Amino acid sequence: MNWHNFKQxxxxxxxxxxxxxxxxxxxxxxxxxxxGTFWAVTGEFTRWGGHALRWLGVDVSHWGYFQVIGLQGTPxxxxxxxxxxxxxxxxxxxxLWANNVKLRLPQHRIRVFQAIVGGIIAGFGARLAMGCNLAxxxxxxxxxxxxxxxxxxxxxxxxxxxAKVSLLPIFRIPVQLQKVSSAQPLNQHASRARxxxxxxxxxxxxxxxxxxxxxxxxxxLGYAALFGLVFGLIIERAQVCFTSAFRDLWITGRTQMAxxxxxxxxxxxxxxxxxxxxxxxxxxxxxxxxxxxxxxxxGFGIVLAGGCETGWMYRAVEGQVHFWLVGLGNIIGSTLLAxxxxxxxPVLVVNFDKVNLLQxxxxxxxxxxxxxxxxxxxxxVLYWEKYFFAREARKTLQTI
Amino acid sequence: xxSNSSTIIPDFRLDMIGEPCPYPAxxxxxxxPQLQPGQILEVISDCPQSINNIPIDAxxxxxxxxxxxxxxxxxxxxxxR
Numbered sequence: 001m002n003w004h005n006f007k008q009x010x011x012x013x014x015x016x017x018x019x020x021x022x023x024x025x026x027x028x029x030x031x032x033x034x035x036g037t038f039w040a041v042t043g044e045f046t047r048w049g050g051h052a053l054r055w056l057g058v059d060v061s062h063w064g065y066f067q068v069i070g071l072q073g074t075p076x077x078x079x080x081x082x083x084x085x086x087x088x089x090x091x092x093x094x095x096l097w098a099n100n101v102k103l104r105l106p107q108h109r110i111r112v113f114q115a116i117v118g119g120i121i122a123g124f125g126a127r128l129a130m131g132c133n134l135a136x137x138x139x140x141x142x143x144x145x146x147x148x149x150x151x152x153x154x155x156x157x158x159x160x161x162x163a164k165v166s167l168l169p170i171f172r173i174p175v176q177l178q179k180v181s182s183a184q185p186l187n188q189h190a191s192r193a194r195x196x197x198x199x200x201x202x203x204x205x206x207x208x209x210x211x212x213x214x215x216x217x218x219x220x221l222g223y224a225a226l227f228g229l230v231f232g233l234i235i236e237r238a239q240v241c242f243t244s245a246f247r248d249l250w251i252t253g254r255t256q257m258a259x260x261x262x263x264x265x266x267x268x269x270x271x272x273x274x275x276x277x278x279x280x281x282x283x284x285x286x287x288x289x290x291x292x293x294x295x296x297x298x299g300f301g302i303v304l305a306g307g308c309e310t311g312w313m314y315r316a317v318e319g320q321v322h323f324w325l326v327g328l329g330n331i332i333g334s335t336l337l338a339x340x341x342x343x344x345x346p347v348l349v350v351n352f353d354k355v356n357l358l359q360x361x362x363x364x365x366x367x368x369x370x371x372x373x374x375x376x377x378x379x380x381v382l383y384w385e386k387y388f389f390a391r392e393a394r395k396t397l398q399t400i
Numbered sequence: 401x402x403s404n405s406s407t408i409i410p411d412f413r414l415d416m417i418g419e420p421c422p423y424p425a426x427x428x429x430x431x432x433p434q435l436q437p438g439q440i441l442e443v444i445s446d447c448p449q450s451i452n453n454i455p456i457d458a459x460x461x462x463x464x465x466x467x468x469x470x471x472x473x474x475x476x477x478x479x480x481r
Contacts, residue, residue, distance in 0.1 A: 013470060014451045102473035104446055107418035167426065173419070175427050177434060180413045183442055183478070186471040193472060239449045244421060251422055252429060252457045306420040318448060318473075322420050389460065 011097040011197075018260040020238030024231060025264030028139050029271025031227045035079050035220050038143055038283050039231065040135035041087070042126045042309050042334055043069045044080035045327075049335030065127075065341035082214070082221050083228035084313075089207045090232020091314035096200025098237075099193040103319045108173050114166070115322050118305025119312070119329020120336070122298050125158075127337040128344070129294025130285040132309040133242035133302070136295070138261060141374075142268035143282040144366050146355035149373065150291035151298070158299020159246035166304055167251070204229075236314040243302040243311055249381065253388035258381050266374050273367055276358060288352030290344070305329065408466055408478050410442035411435065417446050417474070425453040428479070432463055435481040440466065443477040450475060 001009075028039040050060050050071045060066055075081030095101045106112050126132035129151045131140050137155065140148030165171075207229060215222025234240065245257035276282050285291075302308040305326045307315055312330065315323035337344075357366035414431050416424040424445045432441055443454060455465045458479045467478040 014448070017452055098470075099472040100448055102446065104418060104473075111420065166422075173423070175414060175416065175431075177431050177441075178413045178415070180410055180442065183408065183410055183476070184413060184415075184444055186469060186474050186476055189472070239452050241421070241449050241452065244449065244453060247422060248425075248453060248457075252425060252453070253460060254453060254456055256456055257452065306422070315449075320420065320447075392461070 007097075007197075011094075013098075015234075015238040017238045017240055017257060018263070020234050021240055021257075021260040021264040022267055024234050024240070025138075025142075025266070025268035026271060027227060027230060027234075029142065029268045029275070031083075031224075032139075032143075032272055033275045033280070034223045034227075035083075036280065037079055038135060038139040039083070039227075040080060040131060040139065041084055041313070042123065042132040042135065042330070044075065044078065044084050045123070045309065045331050046127055046334040046338055047071055047078070047081075048075070049331050049338065052331075053335065060338075063338055063341065064345060065338035068341075077221070079220055079224045082211075083224040083231075086207065086211065086225040086228020086230075087232035087235075087310075087313055088317060089203060090229040090234075091236040092232075092317040093200040093204040093207075094233045094236040095314070095318045096196045096203070099196050101196060101317070101319050104321060106322050106325075110171055110173075111322055112325060114171065114304050114306065115325035116329045118162075118301045118303070119326040120301070120333035122301030122305055122308060122326075123330035123333025123335075124337045125294040125297025125299075125301055125333075126309060126330075127294070127334040128348070129291045129298065132298065134310065135283070136285075136291065138242070138265060139268065140283075140285075141265050141370065142272045143284065144269075144272070144276070144357040144370060145282065145284040146287040146357060146360075147285045147291040150287055151295040152377075154292045154295025155299035155302075156246055156249075158296040158301075159243075159303050160250050160299075161296075162300040162303025163247050163250040165300070166306075232314070235310055236318070239314075241307065241311050243306065243308045246299060247303045249384055249388075253385060253392070255381050255385045259378065262374055262378050262381070266371065269367070269370050269374070273358075273363075277363065282356060282358065284354040284356045286349050286352045287355045288349050290348040290352075293348065301333075408440060410478060411439040413442045413444065415444050416450075417444060419445070419447065421447050421449045421453060424450045425457050428454055428477070429457060429461055432458070432461070432479065432481050437481050439481055441479045441481070443479065445475050445477070446473050448473070448475070450477075454479075 136151040211225035248254040312323040312326040469476040
């Protein structure tokens with residue numbers, strides 16, 4: 001394969017999402033083994049909110065939530081911080097390679113409302129549950145934390161409500177079907193494509209060099225940065241969208257992303273299990289009403305906003321202004337949760353147990369239960385797909 | 401390989417530039433039944449995520465995806481009812 005073919009095939013064209021999500025599942029297990037923490041983003045977004053408040057002169061040192069998640073150092077001295085930086089660079093490089101960076105402005109005021117309000121609800125819900133689509137779902141379930149199961153089920157229900165609301169007439173912009181007699185020319189600026197590709201490569205190489213140097217200095221930070229870079233490449237190139245995995249089950253009956261995520265969690269689970277058997281402690285959080293309420297809010301919010309906490313990251317650097325607002329909403333929402341935490345936590349969170357399935361059911365029992373539950377999820381998705389299209393077929397018959 | 405032009409002549413166009421997911425896919429599935437069988441719809445979208453939904457949704461709902469052109473930030477889908 002020559003360079004041109006390689007570039008077109010892997011750096012310009014989108015990747016197939018199924019192998020990409022499975023790769024993310026494998027990598028997230030290694031990430032846990034190397035850094036001792038799981039692939040997560042919203043905790044760090046909340047810390048950004050904390051830094052912003054401190055910068056504005058607010059004393060957040062007595063806020064309980066920041067004592068739970070920690071607010072020491074800066075994004076550049078924290079594992080989560082450099083990992084997220086890596087993700088942004090990975091997403092941005094990948095988007096530049098494919099000439100996929102373009103300022104896309106919201107076309108309608110209602111979309112601006114959706115992005116901000118949905119982002120705030122999702123950010124608040126995610127942090128109430130101690131995680132988002134990653135820490136309380138994709139990387140939370142493989143940690144054997146019961147709270148992630150509560151969150152996943154609640155998110156599915158919340159996303160159904162979100163799907164119903166986001167298809168209400170108020171959110172539907174009428175589109176005209178135009179009669180045409182030729183295809184619309186697509187304007188590709190060859191010079192811009194070349195320029196963007198070079199900038200993307202420079203950025204990518206510069207970051208790799210920085211991260212490798214960092215790995216010799218502070219190993220965990222360097223590795224976290226490199227993993228973040230690859231996570232970023234994967235989610236942008238394959239357009240991995242956790243929101244669509246839930247939402248499109250209900251809207252169009254599409255199950256590909258949901259199945260891919262279940263497969264990704266299945267491979268992540270055995271990887272994390274192996275590290276736990278070697279003596280590492282999994283990350284376990286409170287399995288209380290907070291995980292359920294948080295999941296409901298999160299599921300609703302991500303669908304209204306059109307993207308979750310990882311989804312907005314790559315879309316923001318592609319130039320989709322809509323997702324700058326979703327990201328801002330997420331940070332506002334998670335900071336509001338931090339503000340309300342000291343009132344909510346005694347009632348909803350900290351008096352409930354942190355349930356580690358590997359302890360509650362024993363190592364074999366916990367592993368087996370996790371795989372049985374993943375199997376049940378997959379069976380439900382397959383059943384829903386069948387039911388959805390059988391219902392569609394009946395509807396079509398009735399209209400003929 | 402992607403080319404700048406297509407030899408397929410569409411009958412209708414759905415211009416979804418600027419609209420985020422899921423609206424391009426939803427509008428596509430609503431537009432297709434309005435075509436006569438055999439007619440071709442051209443969907444233009446600059447939502448990159450549509451690559452994972454429009455083609456699969458169209459196929460799942462019984463339509464034929466003739467061509468996908470990814471050219472810079474804009475993606476063109478040609479779908480036959």
